[in-house]
Amino acid sequence: MNLPPFKLERYFAQYEFNTEFLLCSSDCEAMSIADLLSFEPDAAEKFSHVWLGYTESQGSPALRTEICKLYETIQPEQVLVHTGAGEAIYLFMHAALKENDHVIVHTPNYQSLAEVARGIGCDVNPWTAREENGWTLNLDELRGLLRPATKAIVVNTPHNPTGYLMPQADFDALNRFARDCGLLLFSDEVYRESEYDPASRLPAACDFGDHAVSLGVTSKTYGLAGLRIGWIATHNRAIYERMASLKDYTTICNSAPSEFLAELALRHRDKLAARNLEIIQRNLSIVDAFLSRRADLFSWVRPRAGSMAFPKLLHGDIEEFCDRLVKKAGVLLLPGTMYDDTANHFRLGLGRKNLPEAIARVEEFLS
Ligand SMILES: Cc1ncc(COP(=O)(O)O)c(C=O)c1O
Structure with a gap:
């Protein structure tokens, strides 16, 4: 079986652990083992006995x-x-x-x-x-x-x-x-x-x-x-x-x-999902405001679920834009070309707590 490189994973491999802001993650904000164990009073003790x-x-x-x-x-x-x-x-x-x-x-x-x-x-x-x-x-x-x-x-x-x-x-x-x-x-x-x-x-x-x-x-x-x-x-x-x-x-x-x-x-999945949806909802309103301020540069179809969106860069080349953004501003976006998209879209992650700072950094970069 002959599998070509997994483009998205190879792109992440270059930047995921050395870039300040990951603005294209598909997962929601994680937590520590200690935070998760604190959901039940005896969980830490039980965890220490896992065989x-x-x-x-x-x-x-x-x-x-x-x-x-x-x-x-x-x-x-x-x-x-x-x-x-x-x-x-x-x-x-x-x-x-x-x-x-x-x-x-x-x-x-x-x-x-x-x-x-x-x-x-x-x-x-x-x-x-x-x-x-x-x-x-x-x-x-x-x-x-x-x-x-x-x-x-x-x-x-x-x-x-x-x-x-x-x-x-x-x-x-x-x-x-x-x-x-x-x-x-x-x-x-x-x-x-x-x-x-x-x-x-x-x-x-x-x-x-x-x-x-x-x-x-x-x-x-x-x-x-x-x-x-x-x-x-x-x-x-x-x-x-x-x-x-x-x-x-x-x-x-x-x-x-x-x-x-x-x-x-x-x-406790209801609690976990509610916590992450709260982060997503707050981030959505920040992204909404940002994209309408910069309607000269971007358009999007607002998502209805999940932790990402696929907006479009209206001018320029998306790979070159993402490359300059990560190198000059320390913000990672994922070019749609990783999905074989040729229409200048990019993946924007909505599930991380530091999205407001990341968007501010993008705006600074654009100005
Ligand atoms: C649609 C979809 N399916 C499957 C996966 C794989 O999930 P995991 O990396 O947790 O195995 C992903 C991860 O991004 C995904 O977005």
């Missing part, structure tokens, strides 16, 4: 029970825990696909959602979200992309990088379409529970039936990327078993301390 042997390959039963609370119809044996969402994407693609299969991927996309399938030898077609339509996806276009060899549809809502949230009627129709056509739907829901209007939250795809696999993680809405705990939830036994069997060749089982902390975090 450092191998753990159950599918994830600890207690953690999987906690994960089930995100879903309506899922039982612990239908949850498979991974090292981050990244591992789950990699294993799903290998479990579900083979050379010459056709896969339809919501685009622009987090690179591995298309690249792993391509690396396996699949024919990958974009299902393109367009800015002029508010980054919406058109179901008629999807129907037109279908081929006899189509095996799976990959969708990501709330969406990285646009913050697009699919309307419920479209999500229902997408699930019906996948099920009726005998296709797998891989639903990347890692930004779920970060909707700005909680009433707009979508049901999880896995609750629609065994055509679907839902992907979750502690990294984004809950701000705990360092735990490296992700999972899939599915009624599809065959896919589950194949992924579980492939996991024996990657990580075998998860980190015991991380499983303990993830279980604790998910017991």
Whole structure:
């Protein structure tokens, strides 16, 4: 299998740990182990007794029970825990696909959602979200992309990088379409529970039936990327078993301390999500004001969920702009070219506490 460099990760590798302001992070503000342990009075004591042997390959039963609370119809044996969402994407693609299969991927996309399938030898077609339509996806276009060899549809809502949230009627129709056509739907829901209007939250795809696999993680809405705990939830036994069997060749089982902390975090996920949404809401109003002050330079479609937006630079070249900004002002933005976007967009992160200072630095740079 021949995988090209993961552009976004290689870009971050140059700057993430030596730049003052990361203004393009997709995850929300993290916290220390001590802060997380303080959520329950006896948690620190229990954590010190966590046994450092191998753990159950599918994830600890207690953690999987906690994960089930995100879903309506899922039982612990239908949850498979991974090292981050990244591992789950990699294993799903290998479990579900083979050379010459056709896969339809919501685009622009987090690179591995298309690249792993391509690396396996699949024919990958974009299902393109367009800015002029508010980054919406058109179901008629999807129907037109279908081929006899189509095996799976990959969708990501709330969406990285646009913050697009699919309307419920479209999500229902997408699930019906996948099920009726005998296709797998891989639903990347890692930004779920970060909707700005909680009433707009979508049901999880896995609750629609065994055509679907839902992907979750502690990294984004809950701000705990360092735990490296992700999972899939599915009624599809065959896919589950194949992924579980492939996991024996990657990580075998998860980190015991991380499983303990993830279980604790998910017991308090409402509190974690509320804290991060508060940061996002405050940041959104600062970005709103900034972008309207500089409407000569930028435009955007305001996101409806998640911790990022995908504004557009109206003049100049986005790669050159981001390069000058990081080198001269110490602020990292992510050029849309990392997503193969050619229309001068850039990713702006909304989940970090220091966004007000970062935006002030950008304004200073621009003036
Ligand atoms: C849409 C999407 N899926 C999956 C992932 C992978 O998450 P993790 O890095 O926590 O494994 C990311 C990370 O940015 C993402 O944005």
